Amino acid sequence: MNIYDISKQAGVSIATVSRVLNGSHNVKPATRKKVMDIIDQYGYTPNAFARGLGLDTMNSIGIICADSSDLYLAKAVYYIEGNLRKNGYNSVLMCSGYEHDSKENALSLLINQRVDAVIMVGSNYIEAEDENNRYIVNAATQTPIFLLNANLDCPNVFCTMCDDFRATQEAALLLLDSGITDILYLYNSRSYSGMQKLSGYRSAYDMREIPCNRELIQFFEGSREDIDGVRHFLCGLREQGLTFHAVLASEDMLAAGAVKYAKINNIAIPDELSVIGYNNSLLTVCSDPEISSVDNHLETLCSRLVKTCIGVLNGEEMPPKVIYSGELVRKATTNL
Amino acid sequence: MNIYDISKQAGVSIATVSRVLNGSHNVKPATRKKVMDIIDQYGYTPNAFARGLGLDTMNSIGIICADSSDLYLAKAVYYIEGNLRKNGYNSVLMCSGYEHDSKENALSLLINQRVDAVIMVGSNYIEAEDENNRYIVNAATQTPIFLLNANLDCPNVFCTMCDDFRATQEAALLLLDSGITDILYLYNSRSYSGMQKLSGYRSAYDMREIPCNRELIQFFEGSREDIDGVRHFLCGLREQGLTFHAVLASEDMLAAGAVKYAKINNIAIPDELSVIGYNNSLLTVCSDPEISSVDNHLETLCSRLVKTCIGVLNGEEMPPKVIYSGELVRKATTNL
């Protein structure tokens, strides 16, 4: 059953059927009804591929997510997909992993699929000049690209992010001002926002003119699910003689590890050790005590990102960067 | 740049270009090289929509996920997407919520998009006769449908699931045999697997010929992220005088709530209260003590589901039901 069959049944041309289908105004109500009746009767729906060919779009948008099983990124995908669908777009998801190669691969697959835009989530872009980001700069010449929590200065690339620098800085300042000067900074990603957070931490020390021990900045290599690994890691640091009275983590999962570390070593939280996580996820509530964590308003970020995306696709002028602020949600692992 | 341009440049017909592109054997090596060179030179890629129109497929598969921000379902989506992509298929994701209406809606959107198949995750189908499932039975006449952890007896619908009945039964038997006869069964979903788990719990009591107090079966209405809500809920039950020395939960998040409940009431785990969760997710490790939980091998389930899907699409005969078994992973909330 195609548009010809319908046109024949209705005694009109296929152009008229198309006009009815697409809500054109230049069609007499009586004709419209006649055609609609036939369409309903036969349960006809236009062929999406033919439509795509004619219009050069199938209203679908690619989402490249480094790891959609990650709590934070999964939520991002969830919000983005919902907003896109509300605007009539389909989401083609690819979970790429964190490596540049596989992202490049996913990107070219999506562009060959002729998606209208690509949204990237869980990125690690720092500068356009970075050779690693070349592929995205190139891709953007064909298809607009939207980054969540990343920053890339490049035409046709739009970034929506949280000011992780400031949020982390504020958290660190609160700790410093409460008298804790040995804050362990624990991170597990060298993504753009990862580096922003680290800078925020450092700048807090600078602002208060307190020297910051380099040993207090620690990168955790393990898996993003290995809470016990984090605990071991911290135990190791302690055995090496490193002392710290707070842990500021770039992710809740690291903070959860810190809480377990404290328990196993009988360190009182928050009196002997303060812990601050990031993302304010379910893990902060699951832990005991519940973890203070920076909330960066993911839902707002995603909804704004999609708004930008839709705007661009509609030919509107859109700001290349949108920055929101995050804030510390105080729970039981801090005395702030 | 289309196939005509390429054929002109290479001095062959478009049929030959198409044959080269699709790896047909009937083309002379020299011709193939000539064409490939031109293709490389101009960086030509075939138009996916036209290809879709010709082949009546764009190699994409719809995934309807009730809630991709749920820890378990997000992982399912992750595994499924990865396996699909390995087989050359794209994934079109829709997060539908748990209501039948919105699932029906998502399904019809995907079918209009002309996906080759639909995979549904986080379902709640019990019987084909159930009026609520009518839409899926109908949809299956057009497009094969694959369900994860659900059961629907219907042509063109294929189910891959864990034997949640047996896994829960075994967990309950272990508790009963260790002398705990007042096991609180806590669940938050009336999905197929939710009901299977409940039956498993009941059957364990039957097998040991121990009467099962109806009050011990409790449904938690709240959000899937509201661990504190679960804690309150359990506190309420306790205040009403209900006693129980174990909690068997249909999801880790409920078990995490149980752990928090025990702590706040100074109930020793596992000596005074055993807790068993389901899914063996990150939450079991984040909690303190770590929660014993049933692992239902999600990765295996997903990879098998995709294998079935690909088989069906290749016209192979595939079993309509595949059932795996789950098993209890013992951690610190049980003495088993």
Add this chain to the structure above:
DNA sequence: TGTATTCTATGAAAGCATTTATGGACGAGA
């Protein structure tokens, strides 16, 4: 060696199901 037969490589053309540009018919108002 010549004829018949098969195989290989290729081109021409017919789909596939839409949208859209162009223009014609018709009626109304000036």
Add this chain to the structure above:
DNA sequence: TCTCGTCCATAAATGCTTTCATAGAATACA
């Protein structure tokens, strides 16, 4: 009668796959 606007049909364009037909090469056989 001329002009304009409304409604609709015709035909072209979109870019690919695939079937069918065929020229020429290779093989078989007498």
